Amino acid sequence: MTNNFNKNVSRWLSLYKDLNEGLKQLGDVANWASVIEADMRFICRVLDNSAALMTGQQPSSGPATSETSTAVQSTTSSTTAAAADASSAPIDASLQSQSQ
Numbered sequence: 001m002t003n004n005f006n007k008n009v010s011r012w013l014s015l016y017k018d019l020n021e022g023l024k025q026l027g028d029v030a031n032w033a034s035v036i037e038a039d040m041r042f043i044c045r046v047l048d049n050s051a052a053l054m055t056g057q058q059p060s061s062g063p064a065t066s067e068t069s070t071a072v073q074s075t076t077s078s079t080t081a082a083a084a085d086a087s088s089a090p091i092d093a094s095l096q097s098q099s100q
Contacts, residue, residue: 049059 045060052059
């Protein structure tokens with residue numbers, strides 16, 4: 001009887017450990033998905049605001065607009081600096097044709 005009880009307890013512990021590990025992995029996936037979603041939303045805002053600035057429009061207002069505007073201004077500044085660099089002439093020609 002004791003031997004049977006020990007076997008059952010061992011199986012229960014094994015099942016519990018497997019279940020616990022599975023729940024941890026689900027939590028990790030959910031956390032990963034929310035981080036990726038937040039990153040993608042930020043990237044979309046930056047791209048939308050970059051496009052708006054390139055076409056002379058005002059960047060859209062919304063959550064994190066100030067940080068997005070800072071990122072866009074930094075990107076625009078680096079693009080302008082790249083345009084002055086002769087080694088990036090093919091890229092600059094492409095950027096200039098897009099902005100016109």
